[in-house]
Amino acid sequence: MSAPLIEMRGITKSFGAVKANEAVDLSVAPGEILGLLGENGAGKTTLMNVLFGAYAPDAGEILIHGKPVRITSSADALAAGIGMVHQHFHLAPRLTVLENLLIGIPGKSGRIDRAGGLQRLAEIGRQHGLMLEPDLPVSSLSVGEQQRLEIVKALFRGARLLILDEPTAVLAPSEVDGLFSALRSMAAQGLGIIFISHKLNEVRALTHRCTVLRLGRVAGRVDDPANTTSSAMAQLMCGHEIVPPARGPSTPGEAVLTLDGISTSKHSGTALRGVSLAVRSGEILGIAGVSGNGQRALAEVISGVRAPDTGRMTISGQTVTRFSPREVQALGLGRIPEDRMTTGLVTNLPLADSMVLPRIGTAAFSSRGLLKPDAIRAFAEAQIKAYDIRCPGPMTRAGALSGGNLQKALLARELAFDPKVLIVSQPTRGLDIGAARFIHEKFLDMRAKGRGIIVIGEDLEELLVLCDRIAVMYEGRIVGTLNSADATIARLGLMMTGAEGHS
Amino acid sequence: MNVVLEQIFQVGFLAAIIRIATPLAFATLGEMFCERAGVLNLGIEGIMLLSAMTGFTATSLSGSLWLGVLAALLTGVLMGALHAVFTVALGLSQHVCGIGVTLFSSGLAYFLYRLIFGQQSVPPSIKGFQTVPIPVLSDIPVLGPAVFNQFALVYMAILAIPLAAFVLYRTPWGLSVRMVGENPRAADSAGVSVIATRFQAVILGGALMGLAGAFLSMAQFNAFTFGVVSGRGWVAIALVVFGRWDPWRSAGAALLFAFVDALQLRMQASGLGHIPYEAFLMLPFIFTIVAMAVMSRNAVAPSALLKPFRREER
Numbered sequence: 001m002s003a004p005l006i007e008m009r010g011i012t013k014s015f016g017a018v019k020a021n022e023a024v025d026l027s028v029a030p031g032e033i034l035g036l037l038g039e040n041g042a043g044k045t046t047l048m049n050v051l052f053g054a055y056a057p058d059a060g061e062i063l064i065h066g067k068p069v070r071i072t073s074s075a076d077a078l079a080a081g082i083g084m085v086h087q088h089f090h091l092a093p094r095l096t097v098l099e100n101l102l103i104g105i106p107g108k109s110g111r112i113d114r115a116g117g118l119q120r121l122a123e124i125g126r127q128h129g130l131m132l133e134p135d136l137p138v139s140s141l142s143v144g145e146q147q148r149l150e151i152v153k154a155l156f157r158g159a160r161l162l163i164l165d166e167p168t169a170v171l172a173p174s175e176v177d178g179l180f181s182a183l184r185s186m187a188a189q190g191l192g193i194i195f196i197s198h199k200l201n202e203v204r205a206l207t208h209r210c211t212v213l214r215l216g217r218v219a220g221r222v223d224d225p226a227n228t229t230s231s232a233m234a235q236l237m238c239g240h241e242i243v244p245p246a247r248g249p250s251t252p253g254e255a256v257l258t259l260d261g262i263s264t265s266k267h268s269g270t271a272l273r274g275v276s277l278a279v280r281s282g283e284i285l286g287i288a289g290v291s292g293n294g295q296r297a298l299a300e301v302i303s304g305v306r307a308p309d310t311g312r313m314t315i316s317g318q319t320v321t322r323f324s325p326r327e328v329q330a331l332g333l334g335r336i337p338e339d340r341m342t343t344g345l346v347t348n349l350p351l352a353d354s355m356v357l358p359r360i361g362t363a364a365f366s367s368r369g370l371l372k373p374d375a376i377r378a379f380a381e382a383q384i385k386a387y388d389i390r391c392p393g394p395m396t397r398a399g400a401l402s403g404g405n406l407q408k409a410l411l412a413r414e415l416a417f418d419p420k421v422l423i424v425s426q427p428t429r430g431l432d433i434g435a436a437r438f439i440h441e442k443f444l445d446m447r448a449k450g451r452g453i454i455v456i457g458e459d460l461e462e463l464l465v466l467c468d469r470i471a472v473m474y475e476g477r478i479v480g481t482l483n484s485a486d487a488t489i490a491r492l493g494l495m496m497t498g499a500e501g502h503s
Numbered sequence: 504m505n506v507v508l509e510q511i512f513q514v515g516f517l518a519a520i521i522r523i524a525t526p527l528a529f530a531t532l533g534e535m536f537c538e539r540a541g542v543l544n545l546g547i548e549g550i551m552l553l554s555a556m557t558g559f560t561a562t563s564l565s566g567s568l569w570l571g572v573l574a575a576l577l578t579g580v581l582m583g584a585l586h587a588v589f590t591v592a593l594g595l596s597q598h599v600c601g602i603g604v605t606l607f608s609s610g611l612a613y614f615l616y617r618l619i620f621g622q623q624s625v626p627p628s629i630k631g632f633q634t635v636p637i638p639v640l641s642d643i644p645v646l647g648p649a650v651f652n653q654f655a656l657v658y659m660a661i662l663a664i665p666l667a668a669f670v671l672y673r674t675p676w677g678l679s680v681r682m683v684g685e686n687p688r689a690a691d692s693a694g695v696s697v698i699a700t701r702f703q704a705v706i707l708g709g710a711l712m713g714l715a716g717a718f719l720s721m722a723q724f725n726a727f728t729f730g731v732v733s734g735r736g737w738v739a740i741a742l743v744v745f746g747r748w749d750p751w752r753s754a755g756a757a758l759l760f761a762f763v764d765a766l767q768l769r770m771q772a773s774g775l776g777h778i779p780y781e782a783f784l785m786l787p788f789i790f791t792i793v794a795m796a797v798m799s800r801n802a803v804a805p806s807a808l809l810k811p812f813r814r815e816e817r
Contacts, residue, residue: 052692054814075694090692092685094806095678103682104693107675153693 003066005030005192006051006082006161011060013046020046021057022216028161028192033183035207035225036196039237039432040404041390043216044196045087048163052084053077075104083154084163089146093139097121097132097149101156124155128185129178144175151182161192168202169430180206198237198432200230212236238434244465245440248448252280252468254316256452257333257421262301262311270294272301272308273476279421279452284443286467286484287456288492294476295425295456296338302423302454303335304328316420329358334419338426338456340406347399351391352380354398355413383412388438404435411442421452428462440466460489474498516765517649522723524754524761525660526551526715530739531746531753532667533579533711539671539748540704541684541807545601546586547712548736549608554578554716556612559727560619562629568721571629572656575717576710582608583709584702591701594811605736616727631725632656654722656714663711667750680704684805687812697812712736734788741791747802756794763790 004027013021021043028034038044049055051062053071061068064080071077077084091100102117118134125131130148138146147167154162164183168176183206187193197203203210203225210222212233220236222228235241255278264272272294279285289295300306301313304325313321315331329335337343345354356365356376365376380394387408391401401409407427414422427443428436443453443466457463463470464484471481472495479495530547537544544550554575562571582604589600620627632654641651650661671677679700682690687697715735720727742760746753767783775783 073694074692078694084692086692090686090689092682092689092806094685094803095681099678099681100689102675103678103690104695105675111673112675112678157693 004028004063005032005065007063007066008047008051009061009063011047011050011062012058013043013050013055014058019216021050024060024213024216024218026211026218028194030160030190030192031187032209033187033193033195033207035203035210035222036194036213037198037200037203037210037233037237038213038219039198039434040402040430042213042237042432044213045165046216047213048084048165048194048196051077052082052163078157078159081158081160082163083151083157083159083161085147085150085154085165085167087165087169089150091138091146091149094137096135096137097141098134100138100149101153105157120156121152124152127189128155128182130155130182143170144178147171147179148182155186159191161194162186163194163196165196166198166430167195168197168199176202200233203233204228204230214239234433237432245437245444247284247444247466247468250282250447250468252283253450254281255279255314256281256316257302257454258312258314259302260312260314262308262313264297264301264306264308269296270476272297274311275473275476275478276311277471277478277481279454281420281450281452282447283469284447284453284455284467286463286470287454287473288458288460288463288470288496289473290496291458293473293496295473297476298473299335299338299423299425299456302328303333303337326358326361332420334414334417334422336407336410336414336422336424336427340403340410341399344406344410345398347397349398350395351384351389351398351401351409352376352394355380355383355394355409358413359417379416383409383416387412404431407431407435407439411439415442415446419451421454422446423454423456425456426458427455428459436462460492463492464489472496514645514648516769517645518653519765519768520758520761521650521653521657523764524757525654525657526718526723526735527739527742527757527760528660528664528754529711529715529718530736531742531757532663532750533708533715534739534743535708535746535748535750535753536667536671536680536704536711537583537708538743538808539684539805540680540701541687541805541810541812542587542590542701542705543597543601543740543809544583544586544604544705544708544712545598545740546582546604546608546709547601547739548732548734549605549612550579550582550709550712551716551719551732551736553582553608553612554713555720555731556616556716556727558713558717559629559720560616562721563627564619568632571721572714572717575713575721577713579709579711579713579716580706581709583706583712586709587702587705590811591698591705594813597809597811613729626726626728628726629721632722654718656718656722659714660718664750664754671750676700676703681805683812684807687807687810691812691814701812715739738788738791741795744799744802744804745791745794747799748805759794760787760791763787 007027009025011021011024024047036044046055050057053073053076056072062071069080071080098117101121102112107113121134130152132149132152167179171179183193195207207225210225212219214237222233258278260276262272262275270293275298287295297306301308304323307322312319315328315333320328320331341347356379359365365372377394384394389405389408391405427439446453455463455466464487467484469481469483470487470492471478472492474496479498530551534544534547557578558571558575561574562568586600586604589595590597634652635655637651641647679690679695683697683700691697719731724731738760742756743753746756764787767786771780771783
């Protein structure tokens, strides 16, 4: 292997008492795709932010082509040939593709160099199959195209090393293939690539070598990811063996929640068109589908946020069609919304407040119009302990928690009141294996206790492991429901494009 | 109503529109630059007042009009920098700081004026800017005498509009301004200094507000009074929204407001005397409110407006 393009030696970075990185070594050779693996909070993003100049390391050095460099700002990183595609894109949606590319690039005789920009854009597009329309506003691009723009932006600035932070989390399966072929093409031309992910199958398919972080330290390296098993890598990441949850047999009982011919008007997003479904006690029902096919409307109708135009909904046999969120909740419905940060909890309030928010008016947390702060605090403390939510305490600002801990907090909030039926959207999106495993176990516990659960998800593998039955949504309708024993990814995938399924 | 219609197409009326629009155009362009970079500048009213005072004073003491314009411009630059220190460097609330800047500048203007000129029964005045006809162009019928027989500052305002559009849309700096107003993080990761760009835009905006103040006390009224600005700064803030943060549209909005204002002045002067004049005074403001309500429903402000930028935020 040739001399490393970039080398990080003994990088240490602390935030207060927390050591986010400790003596981390990492190197990438030209033409190499390095996988950077680790659970959430293992220090991957911190390490990359050190490399990209966003954080100054407390100790350690960075070498480019064997020469030590100081990177103290993103401008330095760009000048050193390091480009980064962040998880949350750094684009201005109302500016055009070309304007987003040309930002920070000196013009020609005082003006923006449009002709030069167009030419470079076309060149990069041809070279790696990354075509983009220069004059479209970024807001009109799909998520996949916006990511492409971020990659082109890095190449545009002459990046020799490209860092991608969980690039596939936002992509549809077909888009992932396009991304991988572009990355392979770049590597073939001598670029170095750091690919951050915790999807092990992708890491095995794409990368040449892996560095695994755990608790801020290098937990191990994998020299031949293609021939290393996922479970061996998972063990490096977590420090212990990960056993997939076993879904034992269960005998579903009465229907706890039914929808009959529910339709909504097209208010925002896809409307529902005559949706009928039922979840029984002791059963996990999956709702599969490409996002934007009415899943949000379904979750909103069930949780009482949106009133349907026609149709009937029942909880334990009682008609609850136009009940408010508080009323359905009082009848035993628990809800974990899709977007933890915006609809899940109030990020600027203490965690304890967010955890009691749906039940703030109940006798447990208030009396005669006044809050009971001690009860609220005690409740939050008990849940933090029971669910191992990692945070300094119940008065921590909710927004400061990591995704996995937020999800645990939301789960704790609902499960503390033992709902008869729980509806949850994207339960493990963005969570690492350990946290996802924990959430899955809780669902299976509920199922064993005879509760009904509806899981809306896009990750088919997850649904197949977890659910007893899987219904597929397409354009606001349920196109079919399969027993998961009969379901395969291929069959579900076909139904997700609108093909009728028969069980 | 006929009386009114006849008035509209007179040269004098058109010239009045242009004169009324000039300070609004400077102020609106100034506010637009601030807001495009993500900084609301509610200091505009006070900055205009203080600049009107310093410009008037400098001219009154030195006898040079252009020295006065320079003084007003520098006043705008300084107050813009002050607002930027609070809102950009320290990341404080833009609303609170802007109102603070307006209160401070207004108070300072009154204080300094009294200190320098004392209390006089007849307010001092200067010989302000005189109209300068532009050869050839001023011979065009109607339009010529209305537009091309004006004060030098009017010509500057007319030139400032295409210049502002060019800077904003065609230069790398203008792109940086738009980017830091939309997504500062994106600009930062592209190696553009968000802090510096915002500082520059707010200072440029302040300079333009200073010119607006200079026009009021040195061309329009040739004196400084405490009511010399009388809400024109607040109007400019509305006109920026009405103009959808675009130089051409913002200037057009200023022109439209000036038209209504000129109209109400004529109506006051014409035979509609049985209506109290205060009713006419309200017209431009009612127009602004209605126009805002109708036209601005789809207007989208720069995404990062009002949002301070901090680097190591987790």
